[in-house]
Amino acid sequence: MPSPRSPRSHCPICKGTRFDPKLGLTRSGESFEIVTCSDCGFIFVVDPEADTANHIDIEKIGWAFRPRHHQIRRLLLSHLAAGSRIIEIGCGRGEVGYLMRNDPVEYIGYEPARGLSDFGIRAGVPITQTTFEGNQRADALVIDNVLEHVAHPAEMLEIAAGALNPGGILIVITPNVNDIRALSPSWRKRHLWVPPDHINFFSAADIAAMFARAGMSPRRFKFAPLSLQDFKFYVRALAETAGLSIFGHNVYAVKGH
Template identity: 25%
Template sequence: MRKKTNTITCWVCGGNEFTLKKTSDISTDLTSENFAITNFDYGKTGELQQCISCGFIQCTDLDAVVNFYEDLRDEEYENTRNERKLQEQKLVKFFSKYKNKGRLLDIGAGSGIMVEAALENGFVAEGVEPSKWLQQNAQKRNLPVYQGVFPHPKIRGPFDVIALVDVIEHVTHPSSLLTDISEALANEGILVLVTPDVNSIAAKVFRYKWWHYRFAHIGYFNKKNLTVLLEKAGFSIVKMTRPSWYFTLKYLGVRFLSFFPKFIRFSFPGILDKIVVPVNLRDSILVVCKKKIQK
């Protein structure tokens, strides 16, 4: 069904012709739990419309989402802190090839795991996080994470690195967020961005069982329209690749079983909680960009 409307404008290209991609699963009022990082409700989303000109998929019935993040608590996220730390260490190591010192800002910093990894690698790091609970957890560890969203009155550039890892799919104005980031970056600074790829093989194979279809994700990019958005915001791409994530075998087992009916679920032996493996499902995009310098 093709929908021409003046009420929806594509967040990437400004187009206003859309096809309905998926109807909304919102039946009762959503709560912060639906937005938890480790939420299991794969395949549940708001109404998704796909832009005919650039293919970007955006949610049209969820817009004021920031309140959900402010009240978000996620014990399981904190329980998997060790493996998440490993993941952030690998990511810091990766982008250090492009920028290995200076001021770093992590947007959507959670409880400061990347901030911690960056500090350990010689960066002067800080972060910003909407969830009060996650921000307090960062504070307890003496990690400099401010509560709120970016731009933030206490956060001043220029930064040498700004990280936007698994964040841009959660925001209603990705274009203005990137413009604000560009303004806060030093001329030679880099933006490190990670987001799911809706054109990946995993997304196609699992269709609406794909783990990235969830209420919290309100924008779905592919490599092409992400490139369009970044270039419009004044960035040029230095490297585009696919990130690996690090998980314990237990975490993966529990996630895997969630695809099956409840009666075949069982508990896993404790040893699986100790073994961490890299996973590259090739279903996310990792981009390193620089500002285009006006000559």
Template identity: 70%
Template sequence: MDRSPRVVCALCDAASFVPKLTVDRAGERFSIVACADCGHVFVADPPADTANHVDINKIDWGFRPRHHQIRRLILSRLKPGQRVLEIGCGRGEVGYLLRNDPLTYVGYEPATGLSDFGIRAGVSIVQEVYEGGAKADAVVIDNVLEHVAQPRQLLETAAASLNPGGIVIAITPNVHDIRALSSAWRARHLWVPPDHINFFSEKDIASLFRFAHLQPKRFRFSPLRLSDYRFFPRAAAETIGLSIFGHNVYATG
């Protein structure tokens, strides 16, 4: 596995790190460190290619409740005819859910297999890394920031792609997820390089959005319906300022 050692923090560009732990996965050993300046936790020696190039014939749709919540949040904010852009769309679950809505959707996904699967299902996907230049009224970054070498630049690119009054939606795991109290959960979902190479705290998310000149807001109850009752405790916690699971946030440009 080719590696791309990081010489500066992906958030604040500081060059001093504090060792945190080593993780053995997939026959490889990875060093996880914390920035000595801002405290951001990340993999110091991630793989050069973090895209998940899976076999199209070995995957299926991976719909999650968050995909439906993203759709509801978009529909509550956008008007017919407006444009949705998704960065790192994977298979394109959000685009597929929006297929009958009066909006224009395009996703960007460089990973083959995942993007091939969505394209085969009729989702509009560009098989490239999104580097800016397009304009949209909603930009979605769903479980992507934890995978990329430059999360700060990615969010800044997303913000620059917003039309006036547009919305950025970002979802990412929380390094302080309450479920991390379980060692089995940590081993399966938290410290999982080479898939996840950034581990965000609430402070990190605030910093990322501040660099992009955005003010993040938690989802709270806004995208929930009565059928989502099992997510009400999470929404209640977000309402009083706590992210007890992942970070589900949005901001208006």
């Protein structure tokens, strides 16, 4: 039986109502229409599934630590004082929280998807099983590979920015629609055009527009959170240092006082 859909009548970034067809495709027996906003150029799935959360069976998953989780931790610890509060929106299993369990900070994850959140809670990660509505303030907000999944990404970023204390840091990681690896058809099929999982496809200009709407200016990670063990990410850091966004978007912003 086809999954319920929640068509979008407005661009998730600029609220424009005029779209141009870009790509129609079928995945797992379901058809999706990807469009381009005629006003701002943002690319998104116009007819996503109503529920985009990944409700996976807890018994079928394990930890999924990635280098970016360690990079996020390093970046946070370089900016935060002891006792600072960190909120992660859409934390999944809570890998970042688990890595920071012995650090002198308070971590709180928000994850509405059962299974993923159940797994993290079982491992001792403090996770609230709801969406984050800006009801808590924090010294750091993390949105790691979440914006590409949600119906209202710009609003999510605004809520996160509004919950930051002055001087706080907002970290965002999300795929890049202009990733150089998308030159490979197999990479595009596996990592880029993948609804119903990914329903938003961000360019560097889209990321800048969302941060500007939230009153913040994003900076690229560059070499800031990398260790010697992260040598395979040096190419990304060099490109970012040169002002090029040719891999995933790895950005952060600090809230003014």
